[in-house]
Amino acid sequence: MYQLYYYPLNASMAPHFVLEALNVDFELILVDRKNNAQKSKDYLALNPAGRIPSLIDNELVIFESPAICIHLAESNPCANLIPKVGDKLRAKFFQWMMYLTNTVQAELMVYFYPQNHTTNTALAPSIVSAQENRITEMFELLDNELENKEFLVGQTVTVCDYFLFMLAVWADEFKKPPLAFHNLAKYLCNLAKHDAIITVCEKEQLSLLDYR
Structure with a gap:
């Protein structure tokens, strides 16, 4: 199951859209920006950039919103959220x-x-x-x-x-x-x-x- 570390209306919003569109199981984990939780020791161990979002896909950890979106689309090709290799x-x-x-x-x-x-x-x-x-x-x-x-x-x-x-x-x-x-x-x-x-x-x- 995917885990998305997010904050409402933040850069995590696009990956959140994609996860919902894929109709897959996922867990939302709130990173409290108001209390600078993205700079906490635990979160920095997950994402050394100290930014939101981060995605956990089994043991794979990805940060940067567009990278997460593309990874999700590529990992779920039947959803057609990204043109296939060879498509112009x-x-x-x-x-x-x-x-x-x-x-x-x-x-x-x-x-x-x-x-x-x-x-x-x-x-x-x-x-x-x-x-x-x-x-x-x-x-x-x-x-x-x-x-x-x-x-x-x-x-x-x-x-x-x-x-x-x-x-x-x-x-x-x-x-x-x-x-x-x-x-x-x-x-x-x-x-x-x-x-x-x-x-x-x-x-x-x-x-x-x-x-x-």
């Missing part, structure tokens, strides 16, 4: 996964933690403002990509979609949030009807009213 869409899948995690998520981390990116804390508000503009441009790129598309890659839901939904949730308080984009909003509202997303949002206490 597989390269596009990895393109968008890298863009979502290495670009969009990375820039969101600067937005949320500006104090970690300057030695002058007075500059933090300027960093936040600049980051919001940068990330909004990224959502515009994704909005263009999603024109006349139900999913980011191919004709069925993949890990990319669950990952993008998580990032969109994080940006819902932007001046121009993801739901303000025509194609992106339609896409997100469609994903919000999926059982895996409904179940996870109930467990992590996120209302989906805005997506109806």
